[in-house]
Amino acid sequence: MSVARLDKTAMKISADFNGNPASHKWPQGRGIQTPIRATGAGSRFLQVGHDELRSHRRVPTKPMGAKGENIPVRFQSVFGIMHLIISLGIILVMDKFLKRAFVAAAIKFPSALFGMFCIFSILMILDSVVPSTAMSLVNFFEPANMFIQRWLPLFYVPSLVVLPLTVKDIPAASGIKILFILVGGWLASLSVAGYTAIAVRKIVKTETVSAEPMPKPSPFSQIELWAWTGIFVSSFVLAVLYPTALGTNAKTCLPFLLAATVLGYMVGSRWQSDAKKALHPIICCILSADLSALAYGYFSQSGLDAVLGYYLTKLSYNPGAGDILMGFLGSVIISFAFSMFKQRKLVKKHASEIFSSVVISTIFSLYSTALVGRLIGLEPALTISILPRCITVALALSVVSFFEGANASLTAAVVVLTGLIGANFVQAMLNKLRLNDPIVRGIATASR
Structure with a gap:
């Protein structure tokens, strides 16, 4: 059996094992044994068979070090943490460097978007020249990507936590108009x-290509829950007793x-899906943060508005919790x-549908928002602030930075609220509109 054939066989066995591990029974008390027979000149380099066995090589079931010793689990955990810190640190440093x-x-174009296109282009070039290098690069940054995916909703929350401050100076009539544009525009x-x-x-008539399976982040453990609870209680008590213990409020x-x-x-x-529809995890974040701010404002006699001001200061030398979270947006x-690279086959196959729909819906969203805002008499500054309601927060904030007088906090809040509306009602609405094609549903959901 040739090496190439051996690789294919191993892959098939691995796939079969992963699909039904219970069907494979290994001898008790023994490692997995692979019979290996080396041959002389003129024969194939490596042969594996069940006959004429001369020796058996025991394959350990535990990870091995460079010298053959077993690697303790605790060292694997340390290596995993270091891998996460390094990969995530590189992305954060890259974002900060590009911003500066x-x-x-004096470039107004979103720096993070430029960085995304650069990385994607590099990966595509490497994939066409040295595919293994491209995949190695993707695998290296996988811990960072999983971290971002696991905590992604938190990075959008700060704008909604400080929403009471944002809408404080907005008239009730204008607020109703914004909600009308928000729901109708979505x-x-x-x-x-x-x-x-x-x-x-219907024009291009492309066949549907299945998306590549994407790994899901691990659920939150009880230890994490208790650890953060301990941090909350101890730091809350410290802040009440010593309001400037860490230098500033x-x-x-x-x-x-x-x-x-x-x-x-x-x-x-941790709630069931039905409960999440009524009270989305992002809503839980907002309520938890605002109630904590309200409690601290009561005990410290500083008031809710002051504490919300501490939550999102927008000052690099005096950051609040919201500033830390929003620092991950880039x-x-x-x-x-x-x-995008992992789904490159899907994107390439359905590029016509994806890009045409995204471009048309984005242009429609921007101009229709501006038009409806003018027709119903919404203040120009507020209309500008909600223009980029259909794109992600990081890009929306970059868009409104082009305009004078825009309320960036309102922009972020509107974008997140649009996402919440979509998360709760998009599937039912797609069914009502009879949009059953999986590609169409995905594009429509993303373009909301």
């Missing part, structure tokens, strides 16, 4: 994206406000490059 470079060069954008995708699919409040946000997300994530955009 773009600011120094439905309109969903319809435009869906029916555009259907029209393009914002820094002192940072640990318990961050812990409150994380705990809200953990608790909300890294989220950069990490999309790896997700």
Whole structure:
């Protein structure tokens, strides 16, 4: 049996084993034994057979070190943590470097988006030249991507936590108009994206390609829940007794406000799917953080508004919990490059439907929002603030930075609220619109 044939056989056995591990029974008290027979000149390099066995090589079931010793589990955990820190650190440093470079060069284009395109282009070039190198690069950053995916909703929460401050100066009538544009615009954008995708699919007539399976982040453990609870209680008591123990009010409040946000997300994530529809994990985050801020404002006699100001200061030298969380937004955009690369076959196959639908629905969303805002008499500054309601927070904040007088906090809040509406009602609405094609449903959902 040749080496290539051996590899194929091993892959087949591995796939079969992964599919039904219970059907494979190994001898008790023995390692997995692979008979190996070396041959002389003129024969194949490596042969594996069950006959004429000369020796058996015992394959250990535990990881081995460089010198053959078993690697303890604790060392594997340490290596895993170091791998996460290094891979995530590289993405964070890249994001900060690009931001500073773009600011120094007075470039208005979103730096994180540029970084995403650069990484994706590099991966595609490597994949065409040295595919193994491209996959090695993707695998190296996998811990960072899984970390971002696991905590992704938290990075969008701060704008909604401080929503009471954001809407404080917005008249009630204007708030109703914004909600009207938000709900109606979401439905309109969903319809435009869906029916555009259907029209393009009828023209190009491409066959549906299944998406590559994506790994899911691990659920939150009881230990994590208790650890964050301990951080919350201890830091809350410290902040009440010594409001400037860490130098400033914002820094002192940072640990318990961050812990409150994380705990809200953990608790909300553990609920059943039906309960999540009524009370989404992001809503749990907001309630947990705001109630904690309210409690601290009461005990410290500083008031809710002051504590929410500590939550999101927008000052690099005096950050709050919200500033720490929103600091990951650029890294989220950069990490999309790896997700796009993993789904490159799907994107390439359905590029016509994807890009045409996204472009048309985005243009429709921007111009329809501006038009409806003017027709119903919404203030120009508020209309500008909600223009990029259909794109992700990091990009939306970059878009509104082009305009004078825009309320960035309102922009972020509107984007997240649009996402919450989609998360709860998109499947039912797609069924009502009879958009049953999986590619169309995916495009419409993403383009909302």
